[in-house]
Amino acid sequence: MNRKVQSTIRKMKDADGNYLWQPPVSADRIATLLGFPVAEAEAMPDVAANSLSIAFGDFKRGYLVVDRAGLRVLRDPYSAKPYVLFYTTKRVGGGVQDFDAIKLLKFA
Template sequence: MGYTPSGGASNFAASNPADALIDLFHGIKTPYRANGVWMMNSTTLGAIRKFKDGQGRYLVNIQGLDNTPVTTILGRPVVEAPDMPDVGANTTPVIFGDFSQGYRIFDRTSLSILRDPYSQATNGMTRFHGRRRVAGGVGKAEAIRKLKIATS
């Protein structure tokens, strides 16, 4: 999975911080942009919501077409992921891409169910234990791109 540098050593570039997001957006191939989604934590989203264009309009739109609250950046939805890192030197606080194409979740073992008639027998109940193992990983690296806080 590739990355796009932010232009700043410990934050977004000071001259125009929105440029890093635009570069990240255009850093993936066109077919993946159509279904692209931004992923970041709430602190990073709060910092990005302060970005403005040349006319003083905010870059992040928080209202959908029918006045429903939808957070979008450059017309694409934002997903808040609390496990993403905050903005800092050598971190990747923002990811953009088509996760349905780029990331796969699959079964490691099929669902197994164990019937336990003994532990709750005094209550007239039977307990069932279910177990399923899943895994996930990057399937198509070209569909997802990270923003790295770095100068290059």
């Protein structure tokens, strides 16, 4: 979730009047939502009608990051004389591996 969604969630309480959001107890800890750790992702949408603003799940099991070994280096001695420029690229990808491990919360 992003920061605006976090500010909305921080105000929510359960049936007993306890906040669903718990701030970290020390500087080296992270905040929790219903006992689960919270990660901030600014690319997630804000709360709106039919928006999928919160992703919840086990991302280690549900998402696979593919990191190809090695770098490609291109040497360019011509563009910025008398200097030599180097361009490096690395191939990285990823995708959902287990759709049951990650769920999106839809707001009405």
